[in-house]
Amino acid sequence: MKLIIVESPAKAKALRGFLGREFRAVASMGHIRDLPPKKLGVDVAHQFTPTYHYRRGGKKVAEQIKETAAKASAVYLATDPDREGEAIAWHVLQAIRPVLKGKDVYRITFHEITPEAVKAALKHPSKIDMDLVNAQQARRILDRLVGYQVSPVLWKAVQGRGLSAGRVQTVALRLVVERDRTIENYEPDEYWTLEVELSKIDDERHFRARLVEIDGEEANLKSEAEVERILDALEDADYRVCRIRQEERTRWPYPPYTTSTLQRDAANRLHWNASKTMRVAQQLYEGVTLPGEGAVGLITYMRTDSTDVAESAQQEARDVIDRYWGQAYLPQKPPHYRTKSKVAQEAHEAIRPTSAQRTPRDMREHLSSDQAQLYELIWRRFIASQMKPACYRVTLVDVACAKADADLPYLFRASGKELVFPGFTRVYPVKDRPHRKEDGAAGQDLPPLSEREPLEDHGLFPEQHFTKPPSHFTESSLIKELEKRGIGRPSTYAGIIRTLLKRSYVERKRRKSLEATGLGFVVCDFLVEQFPELFAVGFTAGMEDDLDRIARGDRDWVDVLDEFYEPFEEALGKAETTAEAKPARKKEKKPRPKPKPTGEQCPECGGAVVVRRGKYGRFRGCANFPKCRWTAPVVVGACPKCGGDLVERKGKRGVFWGCSGYPECKYRQSPSDAQPSD
Numbered sequence: 001m002k003l004i005i006v007e008s009p010a011k012a013k014a015l016r017g018f019l020g021r022e023f024r025a026v027a028s029m030g031h032i033r034d035l036p037p038k039k040l041g042v043d044v045a046h047q048f049t050p051t052y053h054y055r056r057g058g059k060k061v062a063e064q065i066k067e068t069a070a071k072a073s074a075v076y077l078a079t080d081p082d083r084e085g086e087a088i089a090w091h092v093l094q095a096i097r098p099v100l101k102g103k104d105v106y107r108i109t110f111h112e113i114t115p116e117a118v119k120a121a122l123k124h125p126s127k128i129d130m131d132l133v134n135a136q137q138a139r140r141i142l143d144r145l146v147g148y149q150v151s152p153v154l155w156k157a158v159q160g161r162g163l164s165a166g167r168v169q170t171v172a173l174r175l176v177v178e179r180d181r182t183i184e185n186y187e188p189d190e191y192w193t194l195e196v197e198l199s200k201i202d203d204e205r206h207f208r209a210r211l212v213e214i215d216g217e218e219a220n221l222k223s224e225a226e227v228e229r230i231l232d233a234l235e236d237a238d239y240r241v242c243r244i245r246q247e248e249r250t251r252w253p254y255p256p257y258t259t260s261t262l263q264r265d266a267a268n269r270l271h272w273n274a275s276k277t278m279r280v281a282q283q284l285y286e287g288v289t290l291p292g293e294g295a296v297g298l299i300t301y302m303r304t305d306s307t308d309v310a311e312s313a314q315q316e317a318r319d320v321i322d323r324y325w326g327q328a329y330l331p332q333k334p335p336h337y338r339t340k341s342k343v344a345q346e347a348h349e350a351i352r353p354t355s356a357q358r359t360p361r362d363m364r365e366h367l368s369s370d371q372a373q374l375y376e377l378i379w380r381r382f383i384a385s386q387m388k389p390a391c392y393r394v395t396l397v398d399v400a401c402a403k404a405d406a407d408l409p410y411l412f413r414a415s416g417k418e419l420v421f422p423g424f425t426r427v428y429p430v431k432d433r434p435h436r437k438e439d440g441a442a443g444q445d446l447p448p449l450s451e452r453e454p455l456e457d458h459g460l461f462p463e464q465h466f467t468k469p470p471s472h473f474t475e476s477s478l479i480k481e482l483e484k485r486g487i488g489r490p491s492t493y494a495g496i497i498r499t500l501l502k503r504s505y506v507e508r509k510r511r512k513s514l515e516a517t518g519l520g521f522v523v524c525d526f527l528v529e530q531f532p533e534l535f536a537v538g539f540t541a542g543m544e545d546d547l548d549r550i551a552r553g554d555r556d557w558v559d560v561l562d563e564f565y566e567p568f569e570e571a572l573g574k575a576e577t578t579a580e581a582k583p584a585r586k587k588e589k590k591p592r593p594k595p596k597p598t599g600e601q602c603p604e605c606g607g608a609v610v611v612r613r614g615k616y617g618r619f620r621g622c623a624n625f626p627k628c629r630w631t632a633p634v635v636v637g638a639c640p641k642c643g644g645d646l647v648e649r650k651g652k653r654g655v656f657w658g659c660s661g662y663p664e665c666k667y668r669q670s671p672s673d674a675q676p677s678d
Contacts, residue, residue, distance in 0.1 A: 003072035004108075005065060005092055007079050010286035011113060015078075017294035018115040026068055028079070032058035033091040035140065040148050042141050048561045050141060052091070062095040069096050074104040076125065078118075081109035081348065082303055083551060084491060087136035090128050112354040113287050113297030135551035138560055142543070143167050145565070149572055150531070156579035157526050158519075164503060168488050170527050171540045172496045173505050175481055176473055177516045177524040186469035188596060192221035193465065194230060195441055196412055197458040198239055198399065205447045206458060209399045209412035210440040219410075227462045230410065234401060237408060239455040242400040249417075251390040251433075253424035255307040255337035256350035256382045259490030260483045262302070265381070267476040270373055271512070274475055274494035278302065280374045281351070288366055297354055298363065299378055303491045304348035305483075307337040309385075313349075317356045317386040325426060329387050337385070352382040384428035391421040395446055396439065399455065413440025464599070472513035486541035510655065530575035534568060595623065604630040617650035633660065641667040 004025045006012050012025040019025070033052040035041035043049040054062065069075055075096075077089035089107060093100075106125035110117040143166065150165040194211040211219045211230070221227055257265070259278075266277040287297035314334040321329050337350075353375070360376035367375060399412040415435075435442035473481070479493045488496055497514070500506045505520035516524070528535050543564070549555040595610035598620060602609055607624040611634060620635075622628040633647035636657055640646075645660040646667075659665040 001072050002074045002076065003069055004076045004078050005089070007085070007088060008286060010283075014113045014287040014295040014297060015118060017289075017296070019118070024068065024072070026065055028065065028088060028092050029057065029061050031055055031088055031091060032062050032095055035144055040144065042144055044145075044565065047558045048141055048565075050137065052094075054095075062092075065092065066096045066099050069103075070099040072103065074106065075100065076122070077105070077107045077128065078110070078121070080303070081111060081301060082491065083132045083136040083139075085109075086129055086132035087140075090130075090133045093128065111349050112300045113285065114354050115296075117354075131553040132551050134557040135547050138550055138557040139547055141561060142564065145568070146534070150527070150575075153530070153572070153575045153579050154523065154526065156576075157530075158522055162503070163519075163523060164499075165523075165527055166499065167534070167543075168492065168540060169496055169499050170524070170535045171487055171537055172478065172482060173500055173516070173520055173524050174528060174535060174537070175478065175485075176500070176506050176514055177521055179470060179473055180516050180521075183469040183472065184594065188466035188468070190222065190599070191465050191467065192224065192227045193463050194219075194221065194227060195461045195463070196234075196239065196399070197461065198414075198455040199458060200447055200449070201454060201456050203447060203456075205445075207414050207444050207446055208441040208461070209397070209414040211410055212413045212438065212440050213411040215409040224462075224464065231460055231462065233403075233408060234410065234460060237401040237403045237457070239399050239401050239412075239457055241397060241449050241451055241453045241455065242411075243396075243398040244449060244451055245396045245398075247394050247396070248420065249392045249394055251392065251423070251425075251430070253335070253384050253387055253389060253428070254381065256309060256352050256385045257378060258305050258307060258350060259303050260305070260479050260493060262351055262378070263479050263493060264476040265377065266374065267474065267512075269377060273497070274479065275498055276370075277374070278494050280370045281378075283371055284375055284378075288371075290366055298358065298375060300349050300352050300354060302351050304351060305490050306348045307350045308348070309337075309350055309352060309382075313352060313356065314386060317383055320356045320359075320383060321387055325387075329423065329426070331386075331388050334386060350382075351378055353379050356383060380428045384424040387424040387427065388421070390419070390423035390425045393418045393420050394439070397446060397449055413438075414444060414446060415439040415442045416444045416446040417442070466596075472509070472515050474512050474514060478514060485537055486544055487537065489544070530578060531568075531571050534571065595621075597623075602628060602630050604628055617655055618648055635660075639665060639667050641665055 002023050004012075004015055004019070004023055006015065006025060006027055007030050009027045009029075012027045015023070015025040032055060034055050035050060036053045039051075041051045041053075043051070077092060079085035079088045079092075086107075093105065107128045108121040108125050110121040146167040147164060151163065154163050154165050195208045196211075197206055197208050199206045211221075213219055214230075221230075254261075262281065263274040263277050266272045267274070270277075272280075281299065281302035284299045285297050285302050287295050289295045311334070318330055318334065356379070358379075360372065360379050363375055364372050395416045395418070397414045399414065401408045401410055401412070432443070471477070475497055478497065482488050482493060482496070500514075500520075501508070504517055505523060506514045506516050509515050533539050546555060546560045550557045550560060595612050598609045598611060600609035600620070601607070602622040602624070605622060605624055605628040607622050607628060609620050610623045611618055612621050613619075618634045619631050620633065621631045633645075633649065635645045635647055637646045638644070639659040639661070642659060642661055642665040644665060646657050647660050649656055649658050656668050656670055658668040
């Protein structure tokens with residue numbers, strides 16, 4: 001009998017389903033050993049030697065594995081193909097080593113739980129990669145040193161023993177806090193757009209063109225006075241088509257999922273948090289029982305930052321595309337995607353179905369609702385990644401204006417977009433990208449036009465705008481930012497966000513934004529002030545690079561920890577002195593955002609009108625409050641049903657736009673329907 005050791009019972013069950021009687025599969029239930037829960041467990045003075053203890057239930061599991069291993073002729077350690085999996089295999093090996101004398105011990109890895117992948121791994125066994133184990137140990141020890149030594153300092157400085165500091169967690173909190181402060185302190189800049197409504201002579205079809213150039217330079221209108229001068233100059237002007245251009249624009253398919261892009265897309269399309277996404281993905285990876293096949297994994301390993309795809313999987317995807325959509329959707333050669341992540345590490349594949357032949361429709365009856373939704377998302381993204389791009393024909397119409405046969409220096413532009421070939425969007429629908437500024441008034445159904453054709457003027461429409469601050473982070477955008485800056489790794493993103501929420505450093509707001517709490521501001525400010533280098537974004541990203549070098553065998557893990565600890569110990573001593581000298585900081589309320597001017601005058605006292613935020617959302621009020629208590633709703637446009645003011649309101653389901661003529665006019669809409677997200 002040969003023994004295969006994996007992490008989970010579901011994975012063990014899947015292996016038992018297609019390996020013969022000569023094999024037996026058992027589960028370690030994840031890590032069986034770890035640093036002690038209530039002590040530091042790291043001997044800093046002796047090369048950071050860790051002291052490992054059995055986790056709860058770990059000793060019992062180890063004894064059971066020992067008993068089975070004693071009867072086996074060979075042992076295969078088949079934990080996940082990453083640093084964490086390598087460390088689990090090493091810990092299991094240390095625990096059962098006394099019964100392995102004279103037995104062959106192998107390390108095998110596979111990226112999908114299928115008979116072909118597992119049998120191929122068994123034919124090419126290897127040994128435990130100690131570089132990967134040491135990289136995991138170094139990360140674990142780093143996090144323990146920071147967490148167990150900085151957190152007590154935090155307890156003294158800020159009221160509340162339930163607080164914690166984390167090497168990566170605190171940097172993620174810093175990103176959220178800095179974004180929130182940017183939004184709070186943002187000063188909007190005024191700008192204007194000017195559009196003209198036009199049509200062919202005696203034609204009912206109207207279209208708009210936007211002012212894009214003045215004297216050959218980009219139109220950059222900053223004030224109403226500037227716009228008024230242009231309106232005066234354009235009075236009784238004639239308009240004509242001066243140039244028509246058509247260009248084809250290509251929209252290339254997205255690469256197959258990595259961990260971060262899966263988490264982001266599941267947040268945007270399924271409205272799931274990162275933890276739920278990874279939990280359901282784990283279930284799909286470990287597999288389900290299918291008629292005629294037994295237990296089989298449905299997707300490849302879901303903790304990866306690679307976009308590579310096996311040639312056999314690409315060929316299978318091409319067969320599926322040819323069968324359902326035809327040769328027209330197949331590129332000449334299978335596409336290859338370059339991994340964009342700065343922090344890509346082990347040579348994994350992208351997340352994809354283990355067999356493209358298993359369509360979402362075929363799998364639906366064998367999966368739970370959540371599993372079916374995520375499987376369909378992964379299947380569609382992978383199939384789309386192997387298809388031709390979408391092609392659009394964009395028509396750009398430049399409109400010149402003249403007065404008394406003399407050309408004016410103003411150029412207007414209108415554009416329309418027509419889908420020529422849907423390509424990958426047949427399988428993986430995507431939202432239209434924001435219109436380019438140089439396209440003018442975009443996204444219209446333009447009538448057939450010819451150069452030098454005169455146009456009929458139906459009015460000029462100036463509009464005032466104010467620049468907007470960046471959006472608050474969501475789980476999706478925070479993960480994207482962490483990945484872009486090289487902070488954390490695929491397996492850590494969900495845990496980082498979960499900890500920030502659990503500690504009440506951030507909270508979810510409407511529209512699923514993540515915003516720092518008063519406590520989050522206080523904790524972040526203290527930690528960044530006392531440990532400016534440790535919690536710097538660049539330092540944290542550099543430490544991730546060092547961990548990668550350890551994993552590749554390019555650096556010694558003790559040297560990396562030694563370089564880190566000397567300045568850390570010095571900063572820790574200063575922080576302890578500061579915390580003892582200063583009274584504990586209390587949890588503070590998050591500061592309110594500054595009122596934003598609208599440019600209007602108060603109808604009661606003549607003061608400036610500003611936009612404030614209250615219990616029931618945004619409203620307009622007099623800047624002279626409390627002397628003047630005039631208020632009014634925020635007007636966002638004209639009601640398309642009755643022409644009245646469309647105002648911002650707040651109801652049980654959040655913010656919406658409704659007609660000010662309610663209840664006579666009951667028109668309402670969601671802000672997201674009118675303002676696509678960035």
